[in-house]
Amino acid sequence: MRIHSGVIKSIKITLFSMALLHTTSVHADESPSPSVYLDGHLLSFETPAVIENGYSLVPMRTLFEAEGAQISWDESTRTVTAKKNSDIFTYQIGAMAAYKNQQRLELPIAGKIIAGSTMVPLRFISETLGNFVAWHDYSRTITISSVHDYETTIQYGVNLRDTPDKDTTDGSVLRMLPKSDKIHVIREMDPNWLEVQTQDGTIGFISAAPMYSDYMSQSLTAKKAEQLITLGTKFLGTPYEFGAATGQTHTFDCSSFVKYVFSEALSINLPRVSYDQALTGKEVGLDEIRKGDLLFFSARGLDIGHVAIYAGDNQLLHTYSKDLGVHIENFDEKWKKRFVTARRLF
Numbered sequence: 001m002r003i004h005s006g007v008i009k010s011i012k013i014t015l016f017s018m019a020l021l022h023t024t025s026v027h028a029d030e031s032p033s034p035s036v037y038l039d040g041h042l043l044s045f046e047t048p049a050v051i052e053n054g055y056s057l058v059p060m061r062t063l064f065e066a067e068g069a070q071i072s073w074d075e076s077t078r079t080v081t082a083k084k085n086s087d088i089f090t091y092q093i094g095a096m097a098a099y100k101n102q103q104r105l106e107l108p109i110a111g112k113i114i115a116g117s118t119m120v121p122l123r124f125i126s127e128t129l130g131n132f133v134a135w136h137d138y139s140r141t142i143t144i145s146s147v148h149d150y151e152t153t154i155q156y157g158v159n160l161r162d163t164p165d166k167d168t169t170d171g172s173v174l175r176m177l178p179k180s181d182k183i184h185v186i187r188e189m190d191p192n193w194l195e196v197q198t199q200d201g202t203i204g205f206i207s208a209a210p211m212y213s214d215y216m217s218q219s220l221t222a223k224k225a226e227q228l229i230t231l232g233t234k235f236l237g238t239p240y241e242f243g244a245a246t247g248q249t250h251t252f253d254c255s256s257f258v259k260y261v262f263s264e265a266l267s268i269n270l271p272r273v274s275y276d277q278a279l280t281g282k283e284v285g286l287d288e289i290r291k292g293d294l295l296f297f298s299a300r301g302l303d304i305g306h307v308a309i310y311a312g313d314n315q316l317l318h319t320y321s322k323d324l325g326v327h328i329e330n331f332d333e334k335w336k337k338r339f340v341t342a343r344r345l346f
Helices: 014-021 060-066 122-129 218-233 254-266
Strands: 035-038 050-052 055-059 070-074 079-084 087-092 097-100 103-106 112-114 117-121 132-136 141-145 158-161 173-177 182-190 193-198 203-207 282-284 294-299 302-312 315-318 327-330 339-344
Touching: 035 060, 055 060, 055 122, 060 070, 060 079, 060 117, 060 122, 087 122, 097 122, 103 122, 117 122, 122 132, 122 141, 132 203, 141 182, 182 203, 182 218, 218 254, 218 302, 218 315, 254 302, 254 315, 302 339
Parallel strands: 035 141
Antiparallel strands: 050 055, 055 117, 070 079, 079 087, 087 097, 097 103, 112 117, 132 141, 158 173, 158 203, 182 193, 193 203, 282 339, 294 302, 294 339, 302 315, 315 327
16 A cells, blocks of 8 residues: 555546535535545545535645655646656646646546645546545545555455445445456555555445455554454453354354454354364464464363463463453463464454
8 A cells, every 4th residue: 555656647536426416505604525545545624525516625735745746836827837757736726627648637626625635527637647546425424545566366256335334235235346356455444444546547446354355564464463362351251161062142052152263353264173173274384473373282181272362461361260261361481382283363
């Protein structure tokens, strides 16, 4: 997720234009100002973006400078000029057209000056800089992507949605992304969702579950681990029951606890028993373990008879005792003597 400095030929943003056509016409003072993200980074405007007659007006200077352009203002002609590499963009306030070099670009609405800032239609920004743009109605946010590299590969067919919510109706599904498709990850929404861009310029959301793509980052890993441990600690003190039934949270044994929290927190489905769980994911050495890894131990005469979640700081989150139930304890020598393997699932 980076800010791309290259200038790419003008691209009409069909998806964004369609979204704008379906946006209710409002005056700028009737709704909160939309947030604007450029390549995953929230932009800070001295003058907030506004929506007028269904079109987004954004400060020209902030967006152009964020992508490496130099801006100048001619008060006598009320014309703003942006220079980037060999390209020159000009716009005269109030006009219904702008220019990229000598090419005329029609605008859907005239730009204006608001609180000292030159506000222009977002379509002008997208067409002149070759960006992809999407309006997210559910959050009143605008995503702008200047990146045209596709570093992430779909590993298992996944729905591309217009909202980051698996519980929304099928109407939120834009289409299915098939295995081997290449995408660009714009932003990590949370531990479970990624905002992505497809090669045809469509911007939407996919599940961040590791089964769907090969995308991973330190920040996403940390978010997933924190969400996993946060959910797990909500069950501290829950009674231990060997062979506890799945699908309920009144009691747990070690493997039913692990299965539940991984499914609920990260949508990772694990086998029921610890021996089979030890066959999932990637094996890591004891000196490599990190928060969220699964640690397996011998128990009850079995090579693998117990599983715990590594909670970081040399601590284990697990259950095996009717007296303690779900609890956190030190990963001390008594456990290290029984340690068999560690597996990483994200």
